[in-house]
Amino acid sequence: MLEIPGRKEICNKFREGGGRVAAVMPIHYPRELFRAFGVLPIEVWGPPGMDISHSAAHLQPYVCSMVHNMLAFLKTGGLDCADFIIVPHACDSLQGLGSLLVDFVRPPQPVFPLYMPRGRRPEDVEFFAQEFRKLYDWLSNLTGRRPSDEQLMESILMEERADKALAKLYDLRTEVSLSVRDFYRVVRTRQYFPAEEFVSFVERVIDEYSGNPPDGVPVIMSGIVPEPMEVLDEIQNLGGIVVGDDFACCGRRVYPAGSGEDPFIRMAWRIVHGPPDVTRGDLIEERFEHLMDKVKKTGAAGMIFYTVKFCEPELFDLPDMRRRLKEAGIPSVHVEVDINDPLSHQTITRIGAFLEVLI
């Protein structure tokens, strides 16, 4: 397996260099704004395999395991190395988590809930920019810094380069020899590597691993997060290769580069105009067309919807997405997981049966 430093290592290294760290919950937020303050955002997606008795003191069992785990992780000291906690808004459950942290859980770190507008209208960009200005003031108060517009712009350009590197990595998926799991381990370093390290890391990986891509029937995955990541090994063992994805933690955040002089507007524009996302309110049709583009580009033969139990945003779209795909001749399968459960035989069998049909 490819050697990749983990979150803890990166966090410690960054702090040793005098930086601070923000623990950031899913999904969308402006990385560049944090970096301009010398703060490294490290994302928290679960993590899987938590003991949710710690979160059950605040949350009902019908809340998704993602939110349960983030709270359990916090309560068991998992976020102790963070100076700040950021909770972007994406769904009712994340809204609830943000509110709980502010009102009742009150962790030792300051908490900033960040609201994401629902739409791609000019007023959505303007509102998001205002949220970022508020976040700027909040970070200013806590760090004593006030980065200039030039410094902000420098940071934006760096993140835009990192997003470009991520897009390139996706484009070259079928030209590098990385296993399915390793490929996603590299993609997911975007969740905690500083942008500059991410860019050089991706370039090195593309260089070192070029040629001899793994064989397999090409599929696309869609959902929130590919956890537990063993599922990716299983897909490859069963004869599949994931050639693209629409995961909220990965492919749904390959933001386009912005334009314009106002750093806040530019940061907001980039996210608002990212790939279609149900949590941002994009229509089912737009999501479908985006996925079909991916299918055409990658030659994918099928789609695996890999969702988290109780994840309403994904569950609402499923029937229509699957119907549309079927009409377009693309078979799909739906697998639902609780990220605390080990990968079940049932899941593996389901995916295996699906891949067999495609082969």
Added chain:
Amino acid sequence: MKRDWRASIRYYWNVKVLGNAYLRWQRWRMERKGPPRRWRTDILAPPLKIGARTKELISRHYLEGRYANGHKPVAWVTSGAPVEILQALGYYVLYPENHGALCGARKVSVEISTEAENAGYSRDICSYARTDIGAMLSGKTPVGKLPKPDLLFACTNICQTVLFWYRVLAEHFKVPLIVIDTPFVYTSPQEYSIQYVKKQLENAVPIAEKVAGRKLSYKKLKQVMRYSRMAAELWLQVMERGKNRPAPISVFDQFIHMAPIVEMRGKPETVDFYAAMLREVDDRVKKGIGAVRNEQRRLLWDNLPIWYKLRELSEYLAERGVAVVASTYTMAWGELAPLIDPEKPFESMARTYIQPILNVGTGKKLEKMKRMIEEYHLDGAILHSDRSCKPYSIGQVDQRNRLIRDYGVPALLLEADHNDPRSYADEQARARLDAFIEMLY
């Protein structure tokens, strides 16, 4: 929207002529009849007389819906949406959530939701949405027929679920979807958030005008807002009469009689309706009539009703001398009334619609509960932990604990689902309620 003169004739004949006459006659009969045979007059006050009018209004609303297509533009809207714009444009507005509640109360929600579940919609999504999608896919409804929408209008001030849900409707009906996004108020509303909502409302007008095929009259909009405010104020007063001992109405009455304030805001008949209701409630206060005959203990209800258990719960509690007299849920359609300013329609709609209880933080909700407990002299609280409604339910574990720990108020977390009886465990609920009531005495 294409107008069709034949549809207009059908509408006038079936709604205005036959329907109105029949519904008036039905109301007249109901007003003269005593309580239904199954009504427990030994423990409950007789049903409110206004019930006959509630029935008339709601039946007329759905009857109108049945014949609206082709005659009026039709919009499907979320329960917290700033509907005044659509009312002023002459839309017929359908509230899928209210229709869902009606299906729940008539005990047909499972049959209709199953249609959605069979089509692939998970049982883990909101049961209102499942009921609505099931009705859309199968045409099943207890009200005869639902009109097809020309416009979808979703406001996120109650949840994000409606955004996901209305996208499904947009996919099926292929009609425009207007989203009014109301940033969640974690602590206090930001001025730029209010301006954001205002801008969206202003931008919604040309879309709604285009679909309706007519221009918005600002004079009409102001009038609609005046009616909205008047009705909301009256509704608030009705609920506030619950501060009296004994309380003249219970929240179970409120759940039934809240339909007009949700789905007919901005209409003069809604104002008349709540004025009449207030008179009747005041009369009860004067005569010392309590909704529960032997009121011994008074409770707060938090979250949506359990529609399919209304009667059972109301009788169970009344038998034990418990009156549930206030609810954070029904309060949502009254408490913001003072913010409605017909002279500043867009600005005040933005300020009003950004802060209903479902769009404010968990701590603010606890403060509200605490205030209601004091003002209504309550002895405890039932927090319905609604499997379907995450925005309302997340936070309740801490709220319950703090009510007990910080304020010494007994509080019960009752696990259920507002519209899906399959998520209600009768025996378990009964056992928990029994233990809770024991604690109150």
